[in-house]
Amino acid sequence: MDWVEDFYSRTGRWWAEAESGLGDRDRGRVERLHRVCGSEPRRVLELGCGYGTTAAAFADAGHQVVAVELTDRADQAKAHLERLGPERLQIVRGDFYTATFAGRFDTVTYWNGFGIGSDADQRRLLRRIAEEWLEPDGTALVDVYNPLVWASWDGEVELLQANPERGYHHELQQHLTFDPVTATAVDTWWDTAEPERRITQRLRCYTPADLRLLLEGTGLALAGVLVGGEPVDLAADHTGDAAWLRDHYEYLAVLEPTSEGARAQDARRYSEE
Template sequence: MQWVKDFYSRTGSWWGPAEARISERDHQRLSLLHAHLGTEPAQVLELGAGYGSTAAVTAQAGHAVTAIEISDRADFAEELTIDAPGGSLTFIKDDFYSVDLPRQFDVVCYWDGFGVGSDADQRRLLRRIATQWLRPGGTALIDVFNPFVWAQWDGDEEHRTPNPDLGYEHELFERVTFDPVTCTATDTWWDAARPDEKISQRLRCYTPADLALLLAGTQLELATITAGDLTFEATRRPEDSGLLRRHASYLAILRLGPPVKD
């Protein structure tokens, strides 16, 4: 999937100077991790870690974090330092489909990235999480793109003007389309100075029901969902979860069950 490396490296070169820093979003993710797993120091694997800001906040809270990122966004993580007792950050620039990690983790996180690839890719990743990386009884926290909201954005275009004071140097355009047959959003960007060089990310979106089907046979079970400020068990959903209109993604809390018999 060469487009993955190219897309996130190029967009990282546009946005990294502005966005490769710790923000409120990283602290919110740490709060979610603590809400679902408690605050005891844990061995954490973060997939698709981008610039590394969430990994850094997690390590700074005393967790031992291993972070994997394939694109050049990983280069921004070289600046990160951790000085918390017990906390550590090992940042690896590699492909999570092939990287060899010789140990297990209490929790695997994938923030804002699951769905980059085909169903077969996603299942391959879920199997790696279940059979190689999570310790028995471990938990995976995975942001999932929500098709109900992405579908509403079909045809939307945006024009982003530069804001050099904040580190945004490029004048950019974005167009979103949504294919209801494959349930995939295509998010296309181009620099106003280079309109012929358009780049796209393709994001497979999953309803919770689709995700549950995808998980079949992986040993992972969809236990809980967090959508915005609301957390609910996948089997007992509230009247208004916000999934129809408000949240472009939701956090799936996946628990590792007993081994699946073939």
């Protein structure tokens, strides 16, 4: 995972001016939480919060949010603190594999980021969610990359023109490939002014069936899935379903602690006392 800090810090500098304002995507995520859990105020832990726009939207909606971000994107996230105050929003710059937080949360979210590193890394994170962070009746909402759509983009090259009026100051090139053996999207970017300085993110993708296998033994289970904001009946036949095959590059997994997860929480609580 040695590419992570450099990739998100550098892309953060390319896009922060244009993308660090609160928008429809952030408000849509709040609606998704309300759809799944109801709209009563909750304690929310957001993992990998980037510029903090979604965390700010949750705080605006009355939730109490702690948001963690590895890179200097956290500096943009801190811009929301003055308006919202520390009771409603806390931004922690740190690594969610090692960070610790006071108390437990009704909801843990990870928007558009799950899949960095190996399956073992993913499991390590899921176990922390189950054992250390979630309340026993809590819910985790995790965006998961859909391998079918990322695979269909293999070989695509895109030139993104600069648009200084909208805050995009760099002309960028993107090259997408897909590793079908490991179900990993390989997403390479460079500034056309510096073609020798390329950066690549590698994103492990999981179908819902693969996610269920990944979750085994982590203390979390797949309670549901939303695609494009709409709940999906996972027990139905989805043969030929265009939404899954072509339209949605990620889906929202709704995860809940299993009884085994609750036992691990109890064991950890006693060892902390």
